[in-house]
Amino acid sequence: MKSSGKRLPLSVLTLAVLLSLSGCSSAAVATASAQASETRRPVPTLAPEEYTAELFFTGDFLIHGAVYADAVQADGSYDFSGMLAELKELSAGYDLKYYNQETILGGTELGLSSYPQFNSPQEAGDAMVAAGFNLVSTATNHSLDMGVTGIERSVAYWQEQEEAYGVHMAGTYLSWEEQQAIPVYEVNGITYTFLSWTYGCNGLTAPAGEEYLVNVYAGRQEELLEQIRQADALSDFVIVAMHWGTEYSMAVNEEQQTLAQEMAAAGADVIIGNHPHVIEPVQRIGDAVCWYAMGNMLSAQNNQENLIGMVGAVTLHKTALGSEVTTSVENPRADLIYTYYEPGYVNFRVIPFDRLDDSLLPGCQQLETSYDQVITSLDDSVVIGGIRLEGENE
């Protein structure tokens, strides 16, 4: 919980005046009621105003060639919505829904490509937006796969989604002005800032002087922390998407631990990690909560651990008493999802574990138990399950 010191003198003054009015009129009422009830006056009360927003988040949308091949329709267009139908249902009712767009949405005109330098159809973004996702991070190790052109096309695409559907993208920009701006968004009377940074871009770098193209924290950690401090002063909540960690390791590395501590101290409230392609633990750090790695949301990777990803959720809670504001990140929870596909890389589906059975994933119950242990291995206060807000829960 953080307590905002903004306009504190006014707050104290208001409180004092209201309390003194309250005490005064109570006494007056007590005396007056004995004589004549028509002199009774309403007693002013200072009731706190409560605001909440539900935040849902998941991992990497890693669009291999097999994934977009499975999305091709008879007329040559792409439709990813069927793959995401169960994820859409799982996350129904959330105010904010985040995912990481691992690969550039440069669109078909740029020529689609798969590993190691990806370019993906923009229809993949359309399906995520149609599923209700409204926060997207684009600072990843693949941000520069298609060079400056890829970023320009991706940024233009996400700007269209912002104008049409209120989708907020962070991580890649077309100017220093855009990169340095600290956006303040609003939901349900709560303000928040959403940031996205990556450790690097697979050895590719932006042209000298154009490092605004992608938020790379290597060598720029102080800039990342300063953005968090500025956001903390401007917004009730600071949500940071971090592309970090050791690929294919379920263990949190030293850099993640150190940086998470520094980010929490700078004012980050929710840290959502991506990139390792496997899940990593969740941990409270002071008033913040850090999901070190969500794993893949959807990919055509082959190993079971790369097909089991995580979804997470928190309740953002703000209490305003006069101008005194307190905030807290409540009810951190997590659950598992599975990227299902059939031999030949067809019929891709993101399936929540509570909808799996042995015909879809043999041994799914034992797997669920062992992966849940990874999630809670650093902090057993994190709740497993309870993600569904609408309809039947687990």
Ligand SMILES: [Zn+2]
């Ligand atoms: Zn990555």
